[in-house]
Structures are given as C-alpha cells and as structure tokens.
Amino acid sequence: MSKSLLFFICMLMVSLSCLAQNQESFVGFGKLPVYTPDSLLQQLKHAGDIKEKMLAAQPLIAFHATHGTTDSVIFYAQQMVDALNNSTVKSGDKHLYQSALFQTLAKAYSEQGLQDEALRYYLEGIRLAEILGNTAAINENKLGIANVYFARNEYNKAIEAYNDLLKTTQDEQLIHTAYERLSVIYLEKNDLIRAKQYAEKALLFFRQQHQLKNELQTKLTLGIIAELDQHTEEAFSIYNEVIKNAQAQQFFDIYINAGQRLGDLLIKKKEYENAKGLLSMVYANAMQWNDLKAQLKVLNSLRTLHASTGDYKNAYALMTQYMGVSREVLNRQNKKEINELEIKYQTVQKEKEILNKENELQQQKTIKYGLLIGFLVILLPVIGLLYLYYQKLQAQSKLNTAMDEMNQQKITALLKDKELALLKASVSGQEKERKRIAEELHDSIGGNLAAIKLRLSSQHNVNGLKELMLQVDETYHQVRDLSHDLIPQKFTNTGFTELISGYLRQFDIPGNAKISFQAYPREEIDLIGTTLKVEIYKIIQELITNSQKHSLASKVEIQLTKMDGLVKLLFEDNGRGFSVETTKHGIGFQNIRERLKLFDGVLSIDSFPSKGTVIDIEIPLKPEWHEA
Structure with missing residues (x-):
C-alpha cells in the first residue's frame, strides 16, 4: 500500500471523528455510488428492434444523467449509436x-471536462437538427456550444453565444439556463452585481418549476457570490443547505462541489480540523466516482490547508498527487480520442458498404445509356487531369511562398539567437568582472589599509600621525563602500521572498490574471545564495512574461519550497495550455533551461490545450549556494 493511500485513509478516519464531535458544522456522506436499477437493465436487454431499444435506453440514460454518473451515460448512449449504425x-x-x-x-x-469531444457532438447535432428542421434541437445545441466556450474559459465567446441564444429562443427553460450560466461567467469575471442578478432570475424560475438540481446548482453560485462579497456566514449557511439537499437527492456532483467550497471557507475561518475532515470525505467520494476534475479541486484545497498549518511535507506530497491526477486527465483525454476514432472508422466502413451497393444498382439502371456514359468516361478523366494540373500549379505556388516565409523566419530566429547569446555573454562577463573587482577591493586593498591603520595606531609619540590615521581610515571606508556597491543590493538588503512578492504585486491590476505566491519556509529560502536568488528571480520573471503573453489565464499560482536539499518551484496557470509533444518551445523556455544548467536544475512541463499549464522546477542545493 502506497504512502499517499495510507495518508488519505488516515485523513478519512479523522474526518469521521470530527463529524461525530461537531455534527452541525457540515454534512457529508460515505456511501458507495448508486447502482443501475435492475428493472431498467432488463427492459434494455429484452428490447427487440432498434425502436424498442431506443425507448428502453431513454430512462436508463436519464437515470445516470440525473445522478451525475457520466461514464454510464456515455457507455449506454454509445451503445445506442453503434446499434443505429448497424x-x-x-x-x-x-x-x-x-x-x-x-x-x-x-x-x-462536457461534464467530464472533455470539451473538444463535446463541441464535436454539438456541431454534429446542429447539422442533424437543421436537416430535420427542429428549431428546439438547434437551440439546445447552441446552448451546449456556449457551455463549451464557458468551460474553456473563453468567456467573451460564451457571453456572445448566450446572448445570441436569448435573442432567438422563446423557450423559458433555455432562457433561464442561459441566465444561470451567465451568472457563473460574471462570477468568474468578478462582476458580482451582474452575477447575482442573473442567478436570482434563474433561481426563481427553477424553484417555480420544481427543478431541484438546477435550483441547488444556482444556490451554490449565490453562495460563492456571498463568500466573495465577504458575507461569510451567509455563504456558510448556503453551502450547508446545498450539501444536505444534494446528499438527500443523490446529486453527488453538486455535493462534491459544495463540499469543496465549504472546505475552503472553513480554511479561511481557520477551522482547520473541520476543514480537513470535510475535504478528506469529499476527496474520498470524488475517488469513488472517479471524478478527476473534482479530485484536482479538492487536492488543491488540501494542499492550501496543510501549507496554512505549516505542514509543508504533506503539502508537497499533495502537490505531487495533484500532478499525478492531472496527468491521468490527459491520459483519459487521449484514450477517449482513440475510442472515438475507432467508432468513426467503423461508421465510415459501413457508409462505404452502403455506397458500393447503391453504385451497383445505379450501374444496372444506366446500362442502356452506354454511349452517353462512354462519352462521359472519356471526357471526365480529361477534365480531372486538367483540374489536377491546375491544383498542382496552385500547390507549387503556395509551397514556394511558404518556403520563402519559413526561410525568412529561420534567418530572423538565428539573428535573435545570436543577439541573445552575445547579450548573455556580455552580462555574464560584467557580473564576473564586478565580483572580481569587489573581492579585490575588499580583500586586498581594504586589508592592506586596515593593516596600515593598525600599525599607525601604535605610534602614539610621532607628531602628525593622527591626521594621517584619519585619512587612512576614510580611505578604508571608501573602498569598503565601493566593494559593497558592486554587489546587487536588492538581493542582500531585502528578504528574497518579499522581493518576489513586490515584483508580483505590479501585476495586481484589473483585467490581469490573479497571481498568488506562497513560499515555505520563508526564513530558509531567504538564506539561499545571492547567485541562485538572482537566477530564480529571473526565471519567475520569464514565466510571468510567458503567461501574460500567451496563456490568457485568469489565475496563476506560484509555490517556492525548500525541502530535502532541494529548492522546488511550482508554477501553475489555468490558461489555454498547449500540446507538449507538438509545440516547439520558444526562447523563454530555452533561457530557463540554460539558467538551470548552471545549477544542475531540472524543468518539467505538464500541459494540454484548454487544460492550463503546470511547470515544475527542482534545483539541488549545494553548500556554496547558501549565504555566508
């Protein structure tokens, strides 16, 4: 049994103890996931033709959709798609x-976080709905596409899509569903007034229609708004109400989200034991339901909890667990894509078989038009050859243009690399020369002057020596001040962690990503050698610059830790991410790797399109890299 598994079992035991001592603080559940009713399975099993199977599958899929078991929804829906294809x-x-x-x-x-797959099915759904002339289905799929934009953090696109839907639909259900989504978007954009207005409209409708799950989801949004608006007790009450009702109705996805929010609120109130118990139980249920997205949220909350209590070792262990779950999400994405490609291939094969049969029938009907067909057989290849020749000319022209652009880009990149190499060499030489001069002034000249002063101070009976001593003393202090001026003062006179915090505060302006920075233990990090401090500072500058330019993130988390003879830097954002396998790293990452080579440091990047980016840096500490 792994250490991490033992750790979470212990935490679960603590949570049960806390619940027994403080039953009114929060509620939780420890049940296994609900199982599919046998009656629904039997109906599907005994269904005859495809129409009966579709009728039998509807309540089965609806059951799992209501309880948030998306894996089962996908399994049974995909079974029906395969049955239709056959x-x-x-x-x-x-x-x-x-x-x-x-x-x-x-x-x-979409609920599983696989937004690319969701978008593909919504677009295909619109195509089919347009063929059928089904306006309601078109609007439903438009709502889904807007939800995908929201899940990708493309808020402006999402707002535009929701507003477009509100202009074209008269369906009250869709209208208020759009209101609920808009409330969450404006909550993310920190526009609490608009968020509350939309949420209250949606809540009134859902309550009137007795749509309990939508009502609880909207109440959860209002609880978050109250928390951000500093109405802590109101938020605490809402979260408890949502948790209790979600548990009673077995809406486990809402229960997990509300439990995680309540755990964060307990951390802010410094009720660490209650927070640990609740978050441990929520994490256990997220694992039971194999909800990786929820696991990531709860692990991040637990990491913050242990850091707040000074338990840095477990905080780092949770960070490692967080990265493991993140990789599992990426692996699941890849597996889903492979499965979908297999289904697509099977569908294409079936369509080819149908097409071949239709061609055979068509040939039998058109035999009597042999002369005409013969003429077309001769004419069409000629036209095809002419068209192919035209396409070849067009492709060659585009290829030449692309090659010219590529060559120009290579020349520009080489010039930039050359300029960067010269600049690095110049800066490195300046730093070495400044250090050499400082050491020479301090150790040689300063030492000599101090010795002269000492010898002169013993000659009390010689006239004029007092004035000479004053001159020598003044010269000594001038040399000492000069040597100190040649050392980067901001890394010696200011605490290193405070220096980083001051730099990050420059980006705390409306519209920018919200940046949080944690360092522990701060006292030991401040004792790192000046040379290493300078490089870590420059690496953080490079990462912030990259994030500001490319990621479009709304949140950035930076964690600097000294543990087990290592300095660990974790940089995480929720931006649009990129493919690590196919994306060529730019000059920024190359600069970081070059800096880390000087200290035997290691850089690892974990990212995926629309999933954000996690950068993990480890630098081994050597005795010469500590402050004297």
Whole structure:
C-alpha cells in the first residue's frame, strides 16, 4: 500500500471523528455510488428492434444523467449509436435518434471536462437538427456550444453565444439556463452585481418549476457570490443547505462541489480540523466516482490547508498527487480520442458498404445509356487531369511562398539567437568582472589599509600621525563602500521572498490574471545564495512574461519550497495550455533551461490545450549556494 493511500485513509478516519464531535458544522456522506436499477437493465436487454431499444435506453440514460454518473451515460448512449449504425432504420428516423444521442453524449463529455469531444457532438447535432428542421434541437445545441466556450474559459465567446441564444429562443427553460450560466461567467469575471442578478432570475424560475438540481446548482453560485462579497456566514449557511439537499437527492456532483467550497471557507475561518475532515470525505467520494476534475479541486484545497498549518511535507506530497491526477486527465483525454476514432472508422466502413451497393444498382439502371456514359468516361478523366494540373500549379505556388516565409523566419530566429547569446555573454562577463573587482577591493586593498591603520595606531609619540590615521581610515571606508556597491543590493538588503512578492504585486491590476505566491519556509529560502536568488528571480520573471503573453489565464499560482536539499518551484496557470509533444518551445523556455544548467536544475512541463499549464522546477542545493 502506497504512502499517499495510507495518508488519505488516515485523513478519512479523522474526518469521521470530527463529524461525530461537531455534527452541525457540515454534512457529508460515505456511501458507495448508486447502482443501475435492475428493472431498467432488463427492459434494455429484452428490447427487440432498434425502436424498442431506443425507448428502453431513454430512462436508463436519464437515470445516470440525473445522478451525475457520466461514464454510464456515455457507455449506454454509445451503445445506442453503434446499434443505429448497424441497423437498417430509415434515414429520417435515424437522424432523429442520432440528434438526441449526440446531444446526450455532448453533455456527458462536457461534464467530464472533455470539451473538444463535446463541441464535436454539438456541431454534429446542429447539422442533424437543421436537416430535420427542429428549431428546439438547434437551440439546445447552441446552448451546449456556449457551455463549451464557458468551460474553456473563453468567456467573451460564451457571453456572445448566450446572448445570441436569448435573442432567438422563446423557450423559458433555455432562457433561464442561459441566465444561470451567465451568472457563473460574471462570477468568474468578478462582476458580482451582474452575477447575482442573473442567478436570482434563474433561481426563481427553477424553484417555480420544481427543478431541484438546477435550483441547488444556482444556490451554490449565490453562495460563492456571498463568500466573495465577504458575507461569510451567509455563504456558510448556503453551502450547508446545498450539501444536505444534494446528499438527500443523490446529486453527488453538486455535493462534491459544495463540499469543496465549504472546505475552503472553513480554511479561511481557520477551522482547520473541520476543514480537513470535510475535504478528506469529499476527496474520498470524488475517488469513488472517479471524478478527476473534482479530485484536482479538492487536492488543491488540501494542499492550501496543510501549507496554512505549516505542514509543508504533506503539502508537497499533495502537490505531487495533484500532478499525478492531472496527468491521468490527459491520459483519459487521449484514450477517449482513440475510442472515438475507432467508432468513426467503423461508421465510415459501413457508409462505404452502403455506397458500393447503391453504385451497383445505379450501374444496372444506366446500362442502356452506354454511349452517353462512354462519352462521359472519356471526357471526365480529361477534365480531372486538367483540374489536377491546375491544383498542382496552385500547390507549387503556395509551397514556394511558404518556403520563402519559413526561410525568412529561420534567418530572423538565428539573428535573435545570436543577439541573445552575445547579450548573455556580455552580462555574464560584467557580473564576473564586478565580483572580481569587489573581492579585490575588499580583500586586498581594504586589508592592506586596515593593516596600515593598525600599525599607525601604535605610534602614539610621532607628531602628525593622527591626521594621517584619519585619512587612512576614510580611505578604508571608501573602498569598503565601493566593494559593497558592486554587489546587487536588492538581493542582500531585502528578504528574497518579499522581493518576489513586490515584483508580483505590479501585476495586481484589473483585467490581469490573479497571481498568488506562497513560499515555505520563508526564513530558509531567504538564506539561499545571492547567485541562485538572482537566477530564480529571473526565471519567475520569464514565466510571468510567458503567461501574460500567451496563456490568457485568469489565475496563476506560484509555490517556492525548500525541502530535502532541494529548492522546488511550482508554477501553475489555468490558461489555454498547449500540446507538449507538438509545440516547439520558444526562447523563454530555452533561457530557463540554460539558467538551470548552471545549477544542475531540472524543468518539467505538464500541459494540454484548454487544460492550463503546470511547470515544475527542482534545483539541488549545494553548500556554496547558501549565504555566508
């Protein structure tokens, strides 16, 4: 059994103890996930043709959608898609069934955080809905696309999509669902007034329609608004209400989100034991449901909790666990893509078989037009060859243009690399020369003057020596001050962690990403050698610059830790990310790797499109890299 698993079992035991001592602070559950009712499975098993199977699958899929078990939703919906592909149902009925199933799959993938897959199914759903002339289905898929933009943190696109939907639909359900989503977007944009206005409109409608799950989700949003608006007790009350009702109705996805928010609130109130108990239980349930997105949120909260109590070792262990879950999310994304490609391939094969049969029938009907077909057979290849020749000329022209641009870019990159290398060499030489001069002034000249002063001070009976001593003393202090001026004062006169905090505060302006910085233990980090401090400071500057330019993140977290003979720097943002395998690293990352080579440091990057970026840096500490 691994250490991390033992750790979380112990935390779960603590949580049960805390619940027994303080039953009214919060509620939780420790049940296993609900199982599929046997009656629904039997209906699907005994269904006959495709229409009966579709009717039997509807309540089964709806059951799992209501309880947030998205894996089961995808499993049964995909089974029906495969059954449709293998059936001989009429195209009109097939499109109708596919439209409903694609919308179901899109919602499930979106809830799992697989937004690319969700967007693909929503777009396909709109195409089918337009063929069927189903305006309601078109609007439902438009709402789904807006939700995907929201999940990708593309808030301006999402707001535009929701407003477009509000202009074209009269469906009260869609309108108030859009209001609920807009409230969350404006909450993310920190516009609490608009967020509250939209949330209250949505809550009134959901309450009137007795839509309990939507009502609880909207109440959770209002609780977050109250928390951010410094109404802590109101938020505490709302979170407790949502947790209790979500548990009673078995809305486990809402329960997990509300529990995580309440845990964070308990941390702010410094009720660390209650927070530890609740978050441990929420994490256990997130693991039971294999909800990786929820696991990431709770692990981050637990990491903050242990850091706040000074338990840096467990904080770092949780950080490692967090990165492992993040990698699992990426692996799951890749597996889903492979499965979808297999299904797509099977569908294409079926369509090819149908097409071949249609071609055979068409050939039989057109034999009597042999002369005409013969003429077309001769004419069409000629036209095809001419078209291919034209395409070849066009492609060659585009290729030449692309090659010219590529060569120009290579020349520009080489010039920039050369300039950067010269600048590095110049700066390195200046720093070495400044250090050499400082040591020479301090150790040689300063030492000599101090010795002269000492010898002269013993000659009390010689006239005029007092004035000479004053001159020598003044010269000694001048040399000493000069040597100190040649050392970077901001890294010696100011605490290193405070220096970083001051630099990060420059970016604390409206519209910029919210940056949080934690360092522990601060006292030991401040004792790192000046040379290493300078490089770490420059690396943080480089990472912040990259994030500001490229990531479009709304949140950035920086953690600097000294532990087990290592300095560890963790940089994390929730921006648009990138593919580590296919994206070429720019000059910024190259600069960082070059700086780390001087200290035997290691850089690892964990990122994926629309999933944010995690950068982990480890530098081994050597005795010569500590302050004297």
